[in-house]
Amino acid sequence: MLRYLTAGESHGPALTAIVEGFPSGITIDRELIDGELKRRQGGYGRGKRQTLETDRVIIDSGTYHGVTTGAPITLRLVNNDAKLERLQEPASPRGGHIDLAGSINYQTGIRQVLERASARETALRVAVGALAKLLLRELGIDVIGYVRELGGIAAPPLSFDLPVRDASPVYTLNPGADPAIVAAIDAAKAAGDTLGGIVETIVTGCPIGLGSHAQWDRKLDARLALAVMSIQAIKGVEIGLGIEAARRPGSQVMDPIAHEADHPVSDRRFGFRRPTNNAGGIEGGTSNGEPIVVRASKKPISTLAARGPSVNMATKSPQPAAYERSDVCAVPAASVIVENVVAFEIAAAIVEKYVGTSLAAIKAAHAALHDLARTHLETWGTAP
Numbered sequence: 001m002l003r004y005l006t007a008g009e010s011h012g013p014a015l016t017a018i019v020e021g022f023p024s025g026i027t028i029d030r031e032l033i034d035g036e037l038k039r040r041q042g043g044y045g046r047g048k049r050q051t052l053e054t055d056r057v058i059i060d061s062g063t064y065h066g067v068t069t070g071a072p073i074t075l076r077l078v079n080n081d082a083k084l085e086r087l088q089e090p091a092s093p094r095g096g097h098i099d100l101a102g103s104i105n106y107q108t109g110i111r112q113v114l115e116r117a118s119a120r121e122t123a124l125r126v127a128v129g130a131l132a133k134l135l136l137r138e139l140g141i142d143v144i145g146y147v148r149e150l151g152g153i154a155a156p157p158l159s160f161d162l163p164v165r166d167a168s169p170v171y172t173l174n175p176g177a178d179p180a181i182v183a184a185i186d187a188a189k190a191a192g193d194t195l196g197g198i199v200e201t202i203v204t205g206c207p208i209g210l211g212s213h214a215q216w217d218r219k220l221d222a223r224l225a226l227a228v229m230s231i232q233a234i235k236g237v238e239i240g241l242g243i244e245a246a247r248r249p250g251s252q253v254m255d256p257i258a259h260e261a262d263h264p265v266s267d268r269r270f271g272f273r274r275p276t277n278n279a280g281g282i283e284g285g286t287s288n289g290e291p292i293v294v295r296a297s298k299k300p301i302s303t304l305a306a307r308g309p310s311v312n313m314a315t316k317s318p319q320p321a322a323y324e325r326s327d328v329c330a331v332p333a334a335s336v337i338v339e340n341v342v343a344f345e346i347a348a349a350i351v352e353k354y355v356g357t358s359l360a361a362i363k364a365a366h367a368a369l370h371d372l373a374r375t376h377l378e379t380w381g382t383a384p
């Protein structure tokens, strides 16, 4: 079983993740992991904090001469802005944050709970997902995330007709990338407000048969939804058509099935072709070989420079919500986070399916199960 835990506070000395069950034999590609961390730090609308941090992964365990051993892998990120013990207790809780419910739940101040709830933790989740990508790429599985919509303005969708890597670079919203969206972020900032958006992740190259229909907690769509929904500020998750499916008749939701007799032996889909992908690559909790499409809505950031109404925790009298500094928009960052969180869940499903302790074992099982499925189809109806 591939799993991980994270630890660390936003302004503590460091953030740590322990990844358990990661197979042996995979060469650590630091450039890939640090590249993902850099992508997460980018995007138009981020606040001052990103100018202070330079996220680079430190690997404290689980490798030997740069190759994974199968032992738990410790990933660490240093916080440059480490000042936890010097930070003051906010006088008033911020709506949209853990501040009120968390300090009652844990009987602490607001600082203790907000530090752990902070999306600073998503840096670790990206590092863990990037590690997972090192396994996925060995099997030809690619994961890409991008922005679909920001502040209600549509961004160009990714074309399904092109190989995913060539179709579109990640939509990072550097200044000038999309004048309408950049202007909307600038306007929100000037008003002391913030913007949210919709991000999408597409996984290509998945074998048929990740997840299972047989039990609720083994369903791949359910696992993806849990993982993505757990990301700070994500408020909705869809697979394929998602919510839109409810508005259409069945004939416009169900993906027809065809078969192409003339397909290569290595074809992941054994010649089966689907002209549409409304299911988003998952039917009955199981990957069906089509691209997996996960969409998520990210709420606008709740900490407002214009300071929303709140109350003083000591006197209970009205006092605007606390404000120190904040992002105005972190939707591009969310696209990178969702992408890497999805990558991890796909890798976990791979490790589970192929019961793999090593990369070699996973590759052998991958090939053997493909052959088994092909024989199953070729001899269909002949077995007693």
Ligand SMILES: Cc1cc2nc3c(=O)[nH]c(=O)nc-3n(C[C@H](O)[C@H](O)[C@H](O)COP(=O)(O)O)c2cc1C
Pocket: 047, 096, 097, 098, 117, 118, 119, 122, 231, 232, 233, 234, 299, 301, 302, 303, 325, 326, 327, 328, 330, 333, 334, 337
């Ligand atoms: C990449 C990223 C950056 C974020 N930056 C901020 C921020 O600067 N200020 C803030 O108030 N919330 C920020 N958030 C959102 C909060 O972490 C989140 O809303 C809060 O922890 C409450 O969790 P919930 O919205 O999931 O209920 C950010 C979220 C993400 C994904």
Ligand SMILES: C=C(O[C@@H]1CC(C(=O)O)=C[C@@H](OP(=O)(O)O)[C@H]1O)C(=O)O
Pocket: 010, 047, 048, 049, 050, 053, 081, 117, 118, 119, 120, 122, 123, 232, 324, 325, 326, 327
């Ligand atoms: C540090 C990160 O995001 C932070 C997430 C966050 C929050 O409340 O979630 C609040 C801000 O932190 P600070 O108060 O230090 O400016 C963001 O900068 C990061 O993404 O690396």
